[in-house]
């Protein structure tokens with residue numbers, strides 16, 4: 503594929519990448535990936551600036567989720583060895599928030615493993631939000647599963663700036679990974695988040711057995727929702743889950759996917775999260791250059807990330823500034 507022509511189309515004529523062009527890009531040989539990465543970097547800088555956005559997450563309730571998402575070790579349906587705990591008290595959430603602030607994150611996301619929060623869980627999360635807002639400078643995000651209309655508006659009122667609700671995979675593939683709720687249910691909450699005035703954070707997981715074409719379809723489905731942030735996670739096959747036998751996708755394939763998603767969604771924060779260490783391995787900095795201009799630092803929900811210092815050093819080595827949600831340097 504002629505990437506010089508593509509550069510002219512996207513950067514100079516401001517014409518977006520079509521679905522067919524994205525499919526064509528999936529077929530380029532590995533020797534062209536560096537050229538694609540370079541184009542993706544130029545597109546990132548033009549549409550989103552040169553900064554990197556850091557988030558940290560806390561699993562405020564781990565395990566015993568009623569749903570059967572086949573990649574997830576927190577499902578009650580599978581026997582994955584994880585350390586479960588019930589919903590943390592506000593002072594425990596605050597402690598984690600203070601650590602996150604010290605690591606350099608501007609965005610702190612409270613995550614609980616549920617289909618949707620019960621009344622008492624929701625109330626307790628609201629108390630945590632209030633406390634973290636009072637005691638830190640962090641922007642608060644939440645990921646509490648499906649929301650009712652009242653809950654969505656209550657979170658917006660409480661000052662939650664961003665709500666994460668991933669679609670996980672494209673519409674076609676979704677029934678292969680979850681049978682206890684539908685793609686449309688996920689879509690409903692994603693739309694409700696925006697109605698309630700919060701920024702939407704919506705992405706999913708690559709490498710669950712979907713085809714390369716389905717990865718592209720998925721990116722276009724997310725683009726349609728116009729989220730602020732798009733988490734691009736890579737499957738970290740967890741023992742005991744139905745996807746536990748899968749192997750991570752090749753590192754160069756992951757870089758190519760990030761670059762193509764960047765060209766599809768030039769103005770989004772593409773946040774690399776779970777699975778990046780085992781998938782990108784030595785190519786992590788190439789993933790950032792390819793367009794993953796956001797990253798979750800510290801640990802994930804049930805798996806450990808690499809030490810935050812390693813990520814901070816990588817960003818420093820790349821000479822990219824760390825930015826906050828307003829694109830100010832922090």
Ligand code: SF4
Pocket residue numbers: 567568569570571574575576577614615616617647
């Ligand atoms: S992905 Fe979320 S909804 Fe699905 S099983 Fe895990 S915690 Fe539950």
